[in-house]
Amino acid sequence: MKAHEHLPLLPIARAKGVWLEDFDGRKYLDGVSSWWVNLFGHNEPRIKAAISRQLDQLEHVMLAGFTHEPVVQLSEKLGRLTGLGHCFYASDGASATEIALKMSFHYWRNSGFPNKTKFLSLQNSYHGETIGALAVTDVAIFKDTYAPLLQQSMQMPSPDARLADADETAEAYAVRCAEFVEKYLSHHHAEIAAFIVEPLIQCAGGMGMYSPVYLKRVREICSKYQVHLIADEIAVGFGRTGSMFACEQAEIKPDFICLSKGITGGYLPLSVTLTTDEIYQAFYDDSVARGFLHSHSYTGNALACSAALATLEIFEQDQVLMKNQKTQAYINAQLATWGDMPIKHLRHQGMIWAFDVITSSSKFQQDFYQQAVSQGLLLRPIGNTVYFMPPYVINESEIDFMLSTTKSLVLACA
Numbered sequence: 001m002k003a004h005e006h007l008p009l010l011p012i013a014r015a016k017g018v019w020l021e022d023f024d025g026r027k028y029l030d031g032v033s034s035w036w037v038n039l040f041g042h043n044e045p046r047i048k049a050a051i052s053r054q055l056d057q058l059e060h061v062m063l064a065g066f067t068h069e070p071v072v073q074l075s076e077k078l079g080r081l082t083g084l085g086h087c088f089y090a091s092d093g094a095s096a097t098e099i100a101l102k103m104s105f106h107y108w109r110n111s112g113f114p115n116k117t118k119f120l121s122l123q124n125s126y127h128g129e130t131i132g133a134l135a136v137t138d139v140a141i142f143k144d145t146y147a148p149l150l151q152q153s154m155q156m157p158s159p160d161a162r163l164a165d166a167d168e169t170a171e172a173y174a175v176r177c178a179e180f181v182e183k184y185l186s187h188h189h190a191e192i193a194a195f196i197v198e199p200l201i202q203c204a205g206g207m208g209m210y211s212p213v214y215l216k217r218v219r220e221i222c223s224k225y226q227v228h229l230i231a232d233e234i235a236v237g238f239g240r241t242g243s244m245f246a247c248e249q250a251e252i253k254p255d256f257i258c259l260s261k262g263i264t265g266g267y268l269p270l271s272v273t274l275t276t277d278e279i280y281q282a283f284y285d286d287s288v289a290r291g292f293l294h295s296h297s298y299t300g301n302a303l304a305c306s307a308a309l310a311t312l313e314i315f316e317q318d319q320v321l322m323k324n325q326k327t328q329a330y331i332n333a334q335l336a337t338w339g340d341m342p343i344k345h346l347r348h349q350g351m352i353w354a355f356d357v358i359t360s361s362s363k364f365q366q367d368f369y370q371q372a373v374s375q376g377l378l379l380r381p382i383g384n385t386v387y388f389m390p391p392y393v394i395n396e397s398e399i400d401f402m403l404s405t406t407k408s409l410v411l412a413c414a
């Protein structure tokens with residue numbers, strides 16, 4: 001808050017497409033999709049209309065003992081898309097993580113393995129910041145202060161391709177990291193409930209991208225040692241990596257998938273944890289104590305579900321994944337001319353691009369952010385990593401503006 005003495009908050013009055021507009025009519029290109037939630041731009045007519053229609057029918061009813069049409073339809077659609085047939089709803093990503101962790105532990109307890117009480121995650125992972133989710137998160141700035149409050153968890157080496165040896169391919173490095181998991185689980189599987197990963201991209205950890213080979217191997221290893229695999233697709237789900245879900249690129253089915261962020265196109269808070277029939281059945285019992293006693297007041301909110309249904313419909317109507325390939329080709333062609341820039345690890349996966357700026361300035365992140373905003377571009381570097389995660393509707397002239405502004409600012413701030 002104190003930093004705002006020098007850097008006042010930016011009050012936004014309205015928004016349309018990729019543009020945010022302040023009260024003085026100044027516009028800002030939303031290059032981070034309002035923290036990765038917005039898919040089809042602001043003020044999207046079809047999502048607005050769906051919410052508005054739902055508003056005339058039913059805004060909300062509790063899901064305990066009751067149900068409603070949007071939540072049934074959404075569950076059926078998500079079940080088909082993910083291959084995991086059971087949905088548990090909450091309102092934010094961290095809660096989806098909590099639900100997966102609790103459900104995994106409880107599954108093992110119900111199945112006669114009460115000693116499986118621990119979790120594995122990756123180095124540099126991010127799964128949210130409530131106390132359970134923070135325990136499997138590995139970003140020091142979020143975690144260190146609260147360390148005394150957190151359950152112990154173990155971090156496996158990150159398969160982030162930037163960490164590969166100089167003469168090693170991303171795939172070879174991913175396989176090497178998976179071997180470490182195998183070695184660890186061969187000794188400790190009896191006490192491990194689940195391994196939670198962000199498939200293909202560790203976003204909050206600095207857009208670390210890795211080979212799908214890692215997910216393939218880790219799926220095999222988790223099955224072999226009876227450890228659940230939790231895919232946290234909160235950031236990468238809904239087309240961000242090029243496929244609807246990142247796990248598809250590794251052709252794996254996790255035991256849990258956590259979804260949120262883009263699920264409503266950026267309109268309303270909603271999250272869901274999906275799981276398998278096998279896990280569902282372990283709770284299906286007359287004994288209440290064997291059931292999954294976890295609830296949130298706004299679970300399965302009808303307005304949020306209607307926004308999610310409209311979002312899924314747009315994917316079909318507009319053939320979004322195919323259209324995004326054209327956008328990707330355009331951006332990639334522009335970035336291919338950036339050879340002489342002071343950057344390294346220029347990388348791309350689906351609708352996310354990132355590079356690391358070579359600089360000795362300790363103020364790069366702050367300088368870049370401030371100057372970009374003053375030029376009408378919203379980007380938030382993570383350390384020296386600059387990334388683009390624009391709404392899918394960004395057009396060529398908007399891309400030109402985003403890239404040329406970034407290029408000159410990298411040179412000015414490095």
Ligand SMILES: *Cc1c(COP(=O)(O)O)cnc(C)c1O
Pocket residue numbers: 092093094095097126127128129198203204232233234235236260261
């Ligand atoms: C954002 C994010 C979360 C947390 O979601 P919130 O809605 O902010 O609680 C969890 N996991 C990943 C991978 C995320 O990117």
